[in-house]
Amino acid sequence: MQKMQEQFSADPEQVLPGLFRALMKIKLLLRAEVMKKSRFWQWLVATALLVATSAASAAGYVIHAGRFVDVEAGEVREQVSIVTDGNRISDVRPGFIAARSGQQLLDLRGHTVLPGLIDLHVHIADEFSPKYHSEYFFMEQADYALRAIPFAERTLLAGFTSVRNLGEKEHGVTYAIRRAVEAGHIDGPRIFTAGAGLATTGGHSDPTNGLRHEYMGDPGPELGVLNGADDARKAVRQRYKEGADVIKLTVTGGVLSLAKSGDNPQFTAGELTAVMETAHDYNLPVTVHAHGAEGMKRAIRAGVDSIEHGTFMDDEARQLMKEHGTWYIPTLSAGKWVAKKAEEPGYFPEIIRVKAAAVGPQIQETFAAAYKDGVKIAFGTDAGVFPHGQNAMEFGYMVEAGMPPLEAIQAATLNAAQVLRRDQDLGSLVTGKLADIVAVRGDPLKDIDLMNHMAFVMKDGVVYKND
Ligand SMILES: [Zn+2]
Numbered sequence: 001m002q003k004m005q006e007q008f009s010a011d012p013e014q015v016l017p018g019l020f021r022a023l024m025k026i027k028l029l030l031r032a033e034v035m036k037k038s039r040f041w042q043w044l045v046a047t048a049l050l051v052a053t054s055a056a057s058a059a060g061y062v063i064h065a066g067r068f069v070d071v072e073a074g075e076v077r078e079q080v081s082i083v084t085d086g087n088r089i090s091d092v093r094p095g096f097i098a099a100r101s102g103q104q105l106l107d108l109r110g111h112t113v114l115p116g117l118i119d120l121h122v123h124i125a126d127e128f129s130p131k132y133h134s135e136y137f138f139m140e141q142a143d144y145a146l147r148a149i150p151f152a153e154r155t156l157l158a159g160f161t162s163v164r165n166l167g168e169k170e171h172g173v174t175y176a177i178r179r180a181v182e183a184g185h186i187d188g189p190r191i192f193t194a195g196a197g198l199a200t201t202g203g204h205s206d207p208t209n210g211l212r213h214e215y216m217g218d219p220g221p222e223l224g225v226l227n228g229a230d231d232a233r234k235a236v237r238q239r240y241k242e243g244a245d246v247i248k249l250t251v252t253g254g255v256l257s258l259a260k261s262g263d264n265p266q267f268t269a270g271e272l273t274a275v276m277e278t279a280h281d282y283n284l285p286v287t288v289h290a291h292g293a294e295g296m297k298r299a300i301r302a303g304v305d306s307i308e309h310g311t312f313m314d315d316e317a318r319q320l321m322k323e324h325g326t327w328y329i330p331t332l333s334a335g336k337w338v339a340k341k342a343e344e345p346g347y348f349p350e351i352i353r354v355k356a357a358a359v360g361p362q363i364q365e366t367f368a369a370a371y372k373d374g375v376k377i378a379f380g381t382d383a384g385v386f387p388h389g390q391n392a393m394e395f396g397y398m399v400e401a402g403m404p405p406l407e408a409i410q411a412a413t414l415n416a417a418q419v420l421r422r423d424q425d426l427g428s429l430v431t432g433k434l435a436d437i438v439a440v441r442g443d444p445l446k447d448i449d450l451m452n453h454m455a456f457v458m459k460d461g462v463v464y465k466n467d
Helices: 002-008 012-032 037-061 141-157 173-180 228-243 267-280 293-302 313-326 332-341 350-373 391-398 403-417 448-452
Strands: 061-070 075-085 090-095 104-115 117-121 160-165 188-191 245-249 288-289 306-309 325-331 438-440 454-459 462-467
Touching: 075 104, 075 306, 104 228, 104 403, 104 454, 117 403, 141 160, 141 173, 141 454, 160 454, 173 188, 267 288, 267 293, 288 325, 293 306, 293 313, 313 350, 325 403, 332 350, 332 391, 350 391, 391 403, 391 448, 391 462, 438 448
Parallel strands: 061 104, 117 160, 160 188, 245 288, 288 306, 306 325
Antiparallel strands: 061 075, 075 090, 104 438, 438 454, 454 462
């Protein structure tokens, strides 16, 4: 209820529907003719006051931050006030300033306040389990969408106010989830989605891999399976038509598909060039899932914007990434998770278990080498391979591999916003940007695992969590 009032007060445009609902209620009550006149007037005055108060508190919040992570300057400041107005930050000032009338004070003096976190690699509509492949035959699109509601909520409450969804088992379902969050029907992070990932026949995200022949069919570019440059252009244009925010390709084999190779190259240079040229015509960034070095090199040379996983990245691939300014999204959490699950008898089918045991343990070492070498790194976890809401585990893995905590936080804020091409609105706490603000108790720069205990979450100026 508290959250609903805050949501209501955060957006002045919602005052009108609120008034309309109040008037409808009055009409119904009058029609019922059961209310005594005096009590009716008391109720009417109270309703009018509630609407007036809500409109006034649209002025926003004053947040007193004990510690404030300034990701742009790369430093932590003490005692800072952040002022929000509607869904934007209207001021950031040293010291604790008083709240004016209509503003609500949020006391986070014992906390460290950070920009809303961004996970660049999730699968919000999926969560891997031993039933992952078989449930596809029994679940409808609506089942996938409804099951994702708690996934989205958990992700938001873990402090991730924006996510990028890179592939979905059920075609088109993440657009529906994105719309439901945008409309306020469900609580979740701001979603940027690739829709269905693009593969070649039998490639990592071909949705019919491993099925008996009569079910394999020939999915084609609409469902994300392309062969040749014409198909590549058609598949990208189809994603644009559906409303994708980014194009995702699986340019090498992968771990969780029912296919033999986890790292072979799966796109030709010609197909890659056709994808990049078309996507960039529509101003869509392109990211690629890649474990093997040859597949990632072809993608980098063709002009890809970022590489996911990058497991068997070699010296040459790192040099190419630096030359081309290609981002690296490491997903250490997924590597750790599949390596652990590969030891559990029967968790994976054998064809997957072998790949999980080979690929999983390698990613963290690759990340350490890439960081040392100066490759540009942004934060992504592959949540959905492991349970949603545990996204912040990634920080610990990054720090364990040699990245300082502040840089890990920059990877999940400033850098991730640049990868999304949304750094005008997201990624740091400065005047004019969206009011996506999170906080943990204590100092995560001293103990990075505190990132797993999010105490405060605001998205778009609305408070979703304040423990
Ligand atoms: Zn993934």
